Amino acid sequence: MITGSGAAAVAPATAAKGATAGRASVAMCQQDDTVVAVLAGVWELEDAAPRFEQLIAARSTAGATSSQRVRAVGFDTTELGEWDSSLLIFLLQGFDYCEAHGMEFDTAGLPDSLTRLLALARAVPERAVDDAEPKISTLAKLGEGVLSVGKQALAAVTFTGEVTQGFGRLLLRRGRMRWRDFWVVVQRNSSGALPIVTLIALLLGVIIAFLGVVVLRRFGAGYYVSYLVGYGMLREMGALMTGIIIAGRTGAAFAAELGSMKITEEIDAYSTLGVSPIDHLVLPRVLGLFLMMPLLTIYANAVGIAGGMIVAVTLLDLTPTQFMGGMLSVVTFSDGLLGVFKGAIFGVIIGLAGCMKGLQTGSDAGAVGRSATSAVVMGITLIIVANAVIDWLAVLMQI
Amino acid sequence: MTGALLATRGADVAPAVEVRDLTMMYEARVIMEDLSFSVERGEVFVIMGGSGSGKSTLLKHLIGLKPPARGEILFDGEDFFAADAGTRKQVLRRMGVLYQNGALWSGLTLAENVALPLEEFTRLDAAAIEEVVALKLALVGLRGFETFYPDAISGGMRKRAALARAIALDPEVLFFDEPSSGLDPVSASRLDDLILELSASFGTTIVVVTHDLASIFRIADRALFLDIEKKTMTALGSPDELRDDPPSDAVHRFLTRSSEGET
Structure with a gap:
């Protein structure tokens, strides 16, 4: 057997x-x-x-x-x-x-x-198997990669253009925006974002002050820590760090939200109704961040300066009055305004990147995750690029 | 002709699935109560009812996703929700589920989808698994589609691929959630054929949730009617008998109103 x-x-x-x-x-x-x-x-x-x-x-x-x-x-x-x-x-x-x-x-x-x-x-399958995809050489892949960068850039410009048009329609009162979504964005980026912004901004102020204490004390210029904290927070770090936090928090959420809607054909449902998904979904999100990012930046600036003051008062025998007096003697209103302006620009960038990546989502389950990831990467990259450009212009314009 | 599996298992007395005094609740709201029925081995059992009557919820109870608010659900005489984790896993291994939209894992190819339960539950080596996967895909008419991803094939094929995954482990009981939803009439009836063929050949017990009348009359040995008004089951029997001699108005309306011209 x-x-x-x-x-x-x-x-x-x-x-x-x-x-x-x-x-x-x-x-x-x-x-x-x-x-x-x-x-x-x-x-x-x-x-x-x-x-x-x-x-x-x-x-x-x-x-x-x-x-x-x-x-x-x-x-x-x-x-x-x-x-x-x-x-x-x-x-x-x-x-x-x-x-x-x-x-x-x-x-x-x-x-x-x-x-x-x-x-x-x-039994013979009722539909024959299509031929497998042809093999692609490394060179061709490289070429496709380069071309896709160009395509991405074009898509980003087109998308920005569409949103600008939508904004134009809104201003001319021809378009309609969902104000409920706008207020949801505002709410999520006010009370919702405050704890994390507080923590990061406070520590950032502390770090700048520590740096100042270590470096400036060597030259007997410890008193000028307040200058460093004031300039650093107001002109650069307040807006930049808030932008990075919001890109990770809200930009990713936008991409995931719109991505899920894309997969369940909700976006298509808007389009077939003749309703622009840009007006209904993108504008409230972008405008919401455009409003909230400057406010969050102002808040982050205040918290960061407070953090720097704590360090200066603790380590340098300065009084809070001396710290603030010293800072306000050099830091001007336009420094603060520059940071707030950056915040507004960053808000628009984060909103656009998140919504664009969301609307470009593919159809498989991993697609939403990839969209969220690339929204954050794109958001942070563009924020830092924009920050450099604005700084450069500011120097040229002697602000 | 039923398969050898059924012939020998017919000696067991316990029904494949037994439900005793089941009450289903959604949060504090009762959806259905006093459900008692058993699914005999080798039969095609249909759970029918209007939209929102709790058909799919009942299925979720039967496949172990939702514990009953009151009552018991027995597989092979074993209370699923009272059993320990090891027993539960054994019970789950013996059932297969075809979800409404297939629920194929989109990050895996069709072959990987079918192979996953085999890898999880058996000690077969890779070559043997590959053979089983090829067989299961061939049985549902998808030979040669092993390397395809779910989003690259049509809805009907996706459902059949999901069926291949559901029968990967040669389950004793197969559960179907709305098998014909989203399919054209031809694909739907082809899927019905496949269900009948597999149940007859392997002797698999089949539980189907559907409101598709054509399908009900075609495949069901017995059908259970969930009455949304009375919040309980009001009929159990062969669909033809229920249509000719309806026990209630709701059953009559369900089995005839939209069936005109269809059966």
Whole structure:
């Protein structure tokens, strides 16, 4: 008898009696030019199933000479117990083997259900498989990568243009914006964002002050720490850090929100209604951040300066009055205004990047995650680029 | 003709699935109460009812996603929600579910989708798994589509691929949630054929949630009607009998109103 492990042995047909409770086994007997596979035992996927090619090679040849050519393969299932897919796989192996060796595959000995399943499994798919994608060379991939950068840039410019048009429609009172969404954005970026902005801005002020204390004290100029904190927070770090926080927080949320809407065809539903998704979804988000980012920047500036003052007062024997007096003697209103202006620009950038990436979302489950990630990356990159450009212009204009 | 699986398992007495005095609640709101029925081995059992009647919620209870507010759900005589984690896993291994939209994992190819349950539940090696995957995809008519991702194939094919995943482990019970939703009539009826073929050949017990009348009359051995007004089941029997001799007005309306011209 041939056991489930695939080892071959010869067994008379009677030996298989009572094997229905045992593991799957096949005895292959050749009579004249026909091999009969006696299937027995319980066939379970978990057990190592016999393999057809091995068994037919090791068949017993009672009633025939081993050199006689096999013309057909038949089956005997009188001893067969429970079975599952493993038996079907075995039979399919047999079918393929017979086809390859020009033998007849005789299913007469199989129960109806097995014959039908075999037919189902061998049926030609109703739609042929399309040819797989052609292979792309590394050079072509590089070229495509470069071209896609250009496409992305063009898409960003187009999108900005569309939003500007939408804003124009809004100003001319021809477009309609969902004010509810606008207020939701405002709310999420006011009380919702305050804790994290407070923490980061405070620590930032502390860090700038520490830097000042360490460096300036060497030259006996510790008093001027307030200048450093004031300039640093108001002109640069307040807006920049708030921008980075909001890009990670709100920009990613915009991309995920619009991305999910894209996947569930909600965006398409707007478009087919003739309602611009830009007016309805993008404008309230961008304008919401345009309003809130400057306010958050002002708040971050105040908290950061307070943080710097704590360090200066603790480490340098300055009084708060001296600190503030020193700072206000050099820092002007336009320094503060520059930071607030940056905040507004950053808000627009974050809003645009988040919404654009959201609307460009693909259709699979990972797409929303990728959109959110690239919205944050794009947002932060553009913020820093914009910061450098604004600084440069500010120097030129002597602000 | 039923398969060998059924023939031998027919000796067991416990029904495949048994529901006893089930009450389903959504938060504090009762959706259905006093549900008691059993699904016999090898039959095609349909759960029908109007939209919002709690069909899908009942399915969620049956497949172990939602614990009952009151009552018991037994598989093979075993109370699923009272069982320990090991038993639950064993029970889950023996059932397959085809979700309404297929719920194929979009980040995996069709072959990987079908292979995942095999990798999780069996000790088969990679080559054996590949063979099983090829068989299952061939059975649902998707031979050659192994390397495709779900978003690259049509809705009907996606559903059949999901069916291949559901039958990956040769389940004893297969659950279908609205199998014909989102399919054209031809694809829907082809899927029905496939359901019947698999149930007859493998002897699989099949539980289908649907409101598609054509499908109900085609495949159901017995159907259970959930009455949204009375908040309980009001009919259980073969669809033809229920149509000819409806136990209530709601059943009559459900089985005839929209069926005109369809059956």
